[in-house]
Amino acid sequence: MLHAVIMAGGSGTRFWPASRKHKPKQLLNLAGSRTMIQSTLDRLGDLVPPQRQHVITNRVLVDEIRKQLPDLPPENVVGEPCKRDTAPCVGLAAALVSHDDEDATMLVMPSDHVIADPAAFRDAVQAGQRLIDEDPDRIVTFGIRPTYPAESFGYIHRGEPIAAVGGKAFYVKRFREKPSRATAEDYLSTGEFYWNSGIFMWRASLIRDALARHQPDMHGHLQTIADAIGRPDYADVLEREFTAIDGTSIDYAVMERHPNVVVIEAPFPWDDLGSWQSLSRLHEPDDHGNTVVANHIGIDTGGTIVHGDPDHTIVTIDVEDLVIVQTKDATLVAHKNAEERVREAVAELQKRGSDSLL
Incomplete structure (x- = not known):
């Protein structure tokens, strides 16, 4: 089944003074009448029910997020003991999702994006689900066609198309870090590069195996946490093991190393609301x-x-x-x-x- 995981641990310091430690930008209504995190879940529609929606956040934000998302089971809002970047966040989510659903597919999204066409977003997610059903070893990401030579985004270099989804999905040649202005202009001129949206899909079991292969020390701590789920000492184990992780991004930990990554050209308007x-x-x-x-x-x-x-x-x-x-x-x-x-x-x-x- 499809599970949605929302990464909501950011501090949003570039939006100070509106954004604060206990109410960062994902908890503000900067783009409409709903807060950023509420809008993130709203756009899922009926695609993923609340019981399969999960939020991984900063521990100090748990109570406020539960207030803003009353339809979610309280236990689905999980507070990290400390900040350890996106790979441990994803690994923890994969362990929690797998505990209840061994065959789970995860849709991983940041909590602070603006996507103006929710129906098109859901169509793209369903296309990603089909790609993963065809090949469970695939990782799917969503690329945004660039409109200007941005220096503040990572880029995805697309390769050969996958005809099964109408030429709108491509194998990924390589991920590129945030470029210089001149390099970004080169990327734009080729028509072969997308902005990296930071939205991913994969089987939970695949991402856990990939972390075990590429980040064995991190995986060891995450596996100890997974083994403790449901036990009386779970909170203590989570505190000890998560804090001991040497954090890094999921892009570096897995995405840049996995041999079977596909990018879908996003059919929806997107903004990361960075400043x-x-x-x-x-x-x-x-x-x-x-x-x-x-x-x-x-x-x-x-x-x-x-x-x-x-x-x-x-x-x-x-x-x-x-x-x-x-x-x-x-x-x-x-x-x-x-x-x-x-x-x-x-x-x-x-x-x-x-x-x-x-």
């Missing part, structure tokens, strides 16, 4: 290029992103290309070209011990 500038792609700018999700008065203001509480008026005069974010206890004002440095502000707050603002 405040992403709002300009989700909300149509005004005649002056301003993206406003706030009560805003702009006088001679252009190219600016404004986000704030609706009961708080933000006035800008004679400014351009800023990011302005207002919350009840903090305000960010930054040049758009410097918004990556928001992480520096978060680090400074940590240094000062300003825990209430983190």
Whole structure:
């Protein structure tokens, strides 16, 4: 059966001050009336019932996620004892899913993507399921056709097509790390590269075997956790063994090493909502290029992103290309070209011990 696994452990520091330690961006409604994680599960529709939906997250977020996703069984929201990157996250999920369903297929998704056509997304997932049913040794990923030479995404180099799904799926030649601008332009010009969406499908048993082969030490800790599922000491074993893992990404641990990986060209619009500038792609700018999700008065203001509480008026005069974010206890004002440095502000707050603002 198909199980959905949502990775929801990110801290979302680039969305400070709206995103905080106990309510990062996946728990905010940045792209609509529903929060990011709610929208992630909404787009599954009837494809995967709640009892086969699983969330792996930061331990401090478990209670809030359970509140936001009341239809999920509480035990399906699992808190990692510590941050160990995506490979241990996936391995833990595979162990939990396999405990109840030895033949499980896993759909693994980040919790903070925007996908505007849920029906097309479900069609793509079903195509992935067919590919795995044809060959259980396959790993399926979803590639986004690039629209500009992005330096902030990993890339997938496609190979020969798989005719069985209408030429929209391809064997993967190689995964590529985040490129330089010149390399990204080369990728774009060939038409053979996709952005790596970070959405994967595989048999749970396959990913566990792959981790055993390529990451034996990690697998050993995960297997000890798996053996303890249902026992009274499970929580203690999870704490001890997961903390002992030397974490790495699932891309490096498995995807770049597995010989049978297929990419489906995503038929749905996609955005990873990586920074405040992403709002300009989700909300149509005004005649002056301003993206406003706030009560805003702009006088001679252009190219600016404004986000704030609706009961708080933000006035800008004679400014351009800023990011302005207002919350009840903090305000960010930054040049758009410097918004990556928001992480520096978060680090400074940590240094000062300003825990209430983190």
